[in-house]
Amino acid sequence: MKKSLIFLVACTGLVNLLPAHAASTVDLNVNGVIxxxxxxxxxxxxxxxxxxKIAQQDLNLTTGTRLPVKSLGLTVVCNGPVRYALRMRDNRDGSAHVNSEIYYGLGFDNSANKIGVYSxxxxxxxxxxxxxxEVYGTESxxxxxxxxxxxxxxxxxxxxSLLGFTDTAGSTAGPSAIQNLSSTLxxxxxxNAKQNLDLSTDIVMDGSATLEVVYL
Structure with a gap:
């Protein structure tokens, strides 16, 4: 009992030494614009x-195999001039065998090996x-x-990163307000290298990503 009483007195002394203006509350602010x-x-x-279908004999044994380049058309239509940027979320996150934010994964083979990447x-x-x-690209x-x-x-x-477009060459002010945009991606x-894949069965490439409009 005596030890407990001594400890209590010591703690009380420390509390009394704290500055009288010490705050015991903190504010939280939640902001945004709709x-x-x-x-x-x-x-x-x-x-x-x-x-x-891609024949396994066409894959490089020790290095990655580049597939033919493909093109996609993109349109962004807004209800008025809007400042926005684009970014992409990998729906197969963790399956890219190259660690970079610009490479997205193609999923895994039957032995959980990473199939490949795309950009x-x-x-x-x-x-x-x-x-x-003329349109100029910018990113943040x-x-x-x-x-x-x-x-x-x-x-x-x-x-x-955020990717946007502007009508001003050399600008560092970010994207311009745009209503209608079309582009070829x-x-x-x-x-992945053939030696890193399980080719005992078919490998299904399963890349998936979501392109997002970010309002500025």
């Missing part, structure tokens, strides 16, 4: 890319936005706090 802006993206062929790129030179004469790796200098070089769609696909 906007009337609305954009609808759509892909040609309903977003389906089919490579058909998707925009070319501003093949992009039309409203009545803009900081969630829109800072933007890369706008130019006409192709840009890969990232899972963690380039899809590049690489199958």
């Amino acid at each position: 906007t009337p802006a609305s954009c609808t993206p759509s892909l040609s062929a309903n977003g389906l890319v089919d490579f058909g 998707l790129a925009f070319d501003p030179k093949q992009t039309v936005a409203d009545a803009v004469a 790796t900081t969630g829109g706090l800072a933007w890369r200098t706008a130019n006409r070089n192709p840009i890969d769609v990232g899972a963690k 380039t899809l590049e696909t690489v199958i």
Whole structure:
């Protein structure tokens, strides 16, 4: 009993030494903007890319095998001029055998080996936005706090970066407000090295990703 009483007195002394102005509460603020802006993206062929059957003898043994480049048409239609950016979410997250935000997985074979990867790129030179004469691409790796200098070089769609378009060359102000946009996307696909795959049965490529419009 005596030890317990001593400990209690010591603790009480520490509490009395705390500053009188110490706060015992903290505020939480929940912010956001509900906007009337609305954009609808759509892909040609309903977003389906089919490579058909690929013979295992056509795969490289120790290095990845590049499949023919495919193209997809994209349109984004908004109910008015809207500042937005694009990013993509991998629905097969964890199945890419290359660790990069621009590569998306093709799923797993029957032995849980990673089948391969694909990437998707925009070319501003093949992009039309409203009545803009020339379109320039820009991207942000900081969630829109800072933007890369706008130019006409192709840009890969990232899972963690924002990709947008502007009508001003060299701008770092981010995307312009756009109502109607159309573009041709380039899809590049690489199958994992043959030695890394279980080829005892058919391997079904199962890539899936969601392209998202992010309002700014």
